[in-house]
Amino acid sequence: MKNLILYTLLLTTYINLNAQPDWDLIEDTYIKGSISGTITQGYLFKIYRDYYVVNEHTRQRVRIRNPVVKIFQNGYNFKLIIEDFEEPVFCKRLKNVIETQISGEFTGWEGGTIFKMFNGQIWQQSSYSYNYHYAYKPSVLIYEYGGVWRMKVEDIDETIEVTRVD
Helix, strand or coil: CHHHHHHHHHHHHHHHHHHCCCCEEEEEEECCCEEEEEEECCCEEEECCEEEEECCCCEEEEEEECCEEEEEEECCEEEEEECCCCCCEEEEEECCEEEEEECCEECCECCCCEEEECCCCEEEECCCCCECCCEECCEEEEEEECCEEEEEECCCCCEEEEEECC
């Protein structure tokens, strides 16, 4: 009986260890600048020239400057272990990212809003949302995630879906 219990325990341990994905440490670095606020699904991290988007449910409230981060990879999945975060952040690395600025005044969006960019591109809001925010020539990130293009304007937490019209 003892042997059966011991065998079952060893087999269960072996199965659990093998069920854990293999995460390879690919970089030990830091995030330049401050992270302040609530980190939730869809949040963007810029680490040097790579962008990572949180793709799993999490809710962490943080305030830290230049945090140390360890980046682990398992296939196309990434796990960021960031200093002072309560738990790891699971992300996807973005491949198609456009960094630009809105040309001139920005007053937010209200459904179908058209945005003219400094780089000459024109994008239109394709998801309904309303947000008023005034800024002059704000920085913008436009990125493809989950088969749609999204736009993130500096100092606004919300992102919107957009399509290119030029």
